[in-house]
Amino acid sequence: xxxxxxxxxxxxxxxxxxxxxxxxxxxxxxxxxxxxxxxxxxxxxxxxxxxxxxxxxxxxxxxxxxxxxxxxxxxxxxxxxxxxxxxxxxxxxxxxxxxxxxxxxxxxxxxxxxxxxxxxxxxxxxxxxxxxxxxxxxxxxxxxxxxxxxxxxxxxxxxxxxxxxxxxxxxxxxxxxxxxxxxxxxxxxxxxxxxxxxxxxxxxxxxxxxxxxxxxxxxxxxxxxxxxxxxxxxxxxxxxxxxxxxxxxxxxxxxxxxxxxxxxxxxxxxxxxxxxxxxxxxxxxxxxxxxxxxxxxxxxxxxxxxxxxxxxxxxxxxxxxxxxxxxxxxxxxxxxxxxxxxxxxxxxxxxxxxxxxxxxxxxxxxxxxxxxxxxxxxxxxxxxxxx
Amino acid sequence: xxxxxxxxxxxxxxxxxxxxxxxxxxxxxxxxxxxxxxxxxxxxxxxxxxxxxxxxxxxxxxxxxxxxxxxxxxxxxxxxxxxxxxxxxxxxxxxxxxxxxxxxxxxxxxxxxxxxxxxxxxxxxxxxxxxxxxxxxxxxxxxxxxxxxxxxxxxxxxxxxxxxxxxxxxxxxxxxxxxxxxxxxxxxxxxxxxxxxxxxxxxxxxxxxxxxxxxxxxxxxxxxxxxxxxxxxxxxxxxxxxxxxxxxxxx
Numbered sequence: 001x002x003x004x005x006x007x008x009x010x011x012x013x014x015x016x017x018x019x020x021x022x023x024x025x026x027x028x029x030x031x032x033x034x035x036x037x038x039x040x041x042x043x044x045x046x047x048x049x050x051x052x053x054x055x056x057x058x059x060x061x062x063x064x065x066x067x068x069x070x071x072x073x074x075x076x077x078x079x080x081x082x083x084x085x086x087x088x089x090x091x092x093x094x095x096x097x098x099x100x101x102x103x104x105x106x107x108x109x110x111x112x113x114x115x116x117x118x119x120x121x122x123x124x125x126x127x128x129x130x131x132x133x134x135x136x137x138x139x140x141x142x143x144x145x146x147x148x149x150x151x152x153x154x155x156x157x158x159x160x161x162x163x164x165x166x167x168x169x170x171x172x173x174x175x176x177x178x179x180x181x182x183x184x185x186x187x188x189x190x191x192x193x194x195x196x197x198x199x200x201x202x203x204x205x206x207x208x209x210x211x212x213x214x215x216x217x218x219x220x221x222x223x224x225x226x227x228x229x230x231x232x233x234x235x236x237x238x239x240x241x242x243x244x245x246x247x248x249x250x251x252x253x254x255x256x257x258x259x260x261x262x263x264x265x266x267x268x269x270x271x272x273x274x275x276x277x278x279x280x281x282x283x284x285x286x287x288x289x290x291x292x293x294x295x296x297x298x299x300x301x302x303x304x305x306x307x308x309x310x311x312x313x314x315x316x317x318x319x320x321x322x323x324x325x326x327x328x329x330x331x332x333x334x335x336x337x338x339x340x341x342x343x344x345x346x347x348x349x350x351x352x353x354x355x356x357x358x359x360x361x362x363x364x365x366x367x368x369x370x371x372x373x374x375x376x377x378x379x380x381x382x383x384x385x386x387x
Numbered sequence: 388x389x390x391x392x393x394x395x396x397x398x399x400x401x402x403x404x405x406x407x408x409x410x411x412x413x414x415x416x417x418x419x420x421x422x423x424x425x426x427x428x429x430x431x432x433x434x435x436x437x438x439x440x441x442x443x444x445x446x447x448x449x450x451x452x453x454x455x456x457x458x459x460x461x462x463x464x465x466x467x468x469x470x471x472x473x474x475x476x477x478x479x480x481x482x483x484x485x486x487x488x489x490x491x492x493x494x495x496x497x498x499x500x501x502x503x504x505x506x507x508x509x510x511x512x513x514x515x516x517x518x519x520x521x522x523x524x525x526x527x528x529x530x531x532x533x534x535x536x537x538x539x540x541x542x543x544x545x546x547x548x549x550x551x552x553x554x555x556x557x558x559x560x561x562x563x564x565x566x567x568x569x570x571x572x573x574x575x576x577x578x579x580x581x582x583x584x585x586x587x588x589x590x591x592x593x594x595x596x597x598x599x600x601x602x603x604x605x606x607x608x609x610x611x612x613x614x615x616x617x618x619x620x621x622x623x624x625x626x627x628x629x630x631x632x633x634x635x636x637x638x
Contacts (some may be wrong), residue, residue, distance in 0.1 A: 032428065
């Protein structure tokens with residue numbers, strides 16, 4: 001079939017909408033995949049239409065229109081009418097007119113009553129959520145396994161590790177976290193020392209404060225607060241970084257090129273965190289104890305020399321090592337959960353935001369569970385703690 | 388020689404309690420060196436089909452068969468994404484060289500190949516620029532260079548020119564035709580632009596509405612040098628357009 005030149009120009013140039021004065025003319029068949037262009041076109045001439053105060057939709061050159069495209073045009077016309085613009089159609093074939101009338105019919109339909117949820121629906125919802133959570137944890141388990149496999153491969157071939165990226169993550173997640181961790185643990189140590197000291201002073205046992213504070217800081221507060229802060233700072237950053245790469249199809253590009261995304265994207269983050277977390281925990285312990293020492297000397301009349309000697313009597317090296325050991329486990333959790341949430345991102349930028357929030361929540365949740373299990377174990381390991 | 392064989396391929400996505408049958412069953416074959424366009428309306432599963440062939444999605448049924456590389460290694464697959472997917476932290480040179488690193492190609496040969504493809508694509512003077520410093524058309528050109536530098540056995544292209552203006556898009560279509568003349572690569576090109584399909588392809592497959600199934604297969608019997616204004620070109624355009632129209636009116 002040979003086309004006339006007009007038909008050909010229309011097809012080639014795709015100029016299906018034109019606007020002049022107050023008339024919006026449709027040429028040819030508007031289709032569902034063209035709705036974005038229709039919206040853009042209307043947006044472009046919106047101001048002119050409002051200024052003119054009237055709009056004529058001219059369908060003289062249109063044999064038909066897809067229902068989705070018609071709905072977009074109808075929606076735009078409704079907005080114009082609400083804003084006081086007089087809208088009318090001209091040159092419409094019955095097939096198009098019927099479509100617009102059908103769409104207008106939906107306006108007069110009553111709002112459907114919201115169905116009340118029955119008890120069965122509630123239980124179904126709970127069941128579905130539990131099932132989804134189970135599926136997420138199962139996928140996370142798989143993800144841990146894949147990362148561990150990639151990590152073991154890199155341990156056997158350390159030259160394959162992207163050391164430049166490891167150093168980058170050590171700086172981002174470790175060095176840059178020093179001020180916030182130092183300040184917060186120092187403040188917490190100060191407050192704990194002050195509050196515990198006053199309670200103990202009532203019993204004339206303020207010399208027990210250094211030991212109590214030492215245990216609290218080295219067993220729990222130091223490692224836990226460090227993990228929570230690193231999860232908030234770095235876990236979310238990992239999820240956002242990988243999530244954005246997912247949205248921009250960069251992760252798929254890596255896969256197609258034959259790169260193992262676990263070795264390339266996840267393990268440098270994990271190795272970086274494994275390298276810095278123990279030192280961050282040491283720093284947290286030191287700052288917290290220093291805060292407690294300051295509280296003792298300022299409010300309880302406990303000189304630093306006494307504080308240190310009491311602390312030295314109470315703590316054993318295992319207390320410090322245990323916190324550092326826990327930090328390795330927390331590092332693995334934070335790096336994996338952050339990366340896992342990033343990898344699950346589908347869709348656009350809003351999904352990245354959701355992934356970062358989910359990464360922080362799940363990381364902290366898993367760190368607390370791991371901490372509870374490790375504390376149970378610690379009771380059996382540490383001399384002088386057996387029940 | 389067959390470069391790609393897709394047999395009974397079907398995909399269903401499952402999310403929460405919802406199931407979406409996205410594609411298939413689909414069967415087709417491409418001969419080596421052929422340029423096949425997959426044409427279809429939005430949401431019909433074109434991209435899903437391409438991603439499955441690239442190994443990025445797992446099919447529920449069916450299989451994708453890509454013969455081994457003549458030297459006995461695995462087939463080399465290139466993929467040009469809709470948004471280019473260039474790595475923003477790398478220069479254009481590093482982006483293109485990066486795909487060769489995975490193949491463990493010697494550094495000197497790697498550099499030679501990158502320089503040569505940059506010249507072919509007219510990007511030599513932008514080799515040290517970063518993706519955000521380039522226009523959309525140039526970014527897509529770089530993305531195409533990144534795939535072609537690997538000498539792929541099969542090049543998969545997912546609406547690579549859809550986000551560009553008409554003029555740039557047509558320019559890139561011409562570039563692509565010129566490049567492929569020299570490379571003799573098998574290409575599977577996904578688009579919803581009928582004109583683009585007729586201009587580029589040796590054969591067009593039209594997929595229907597979701598779940599995408601083949602509704603038409605058409606050999607485009609046009610010469611290598613194609614004019615968009617020739618009568619035969621318009622005939623193919625109108626004929627394929629009619630198939631599209633019927634898909635719209637009978638979803």
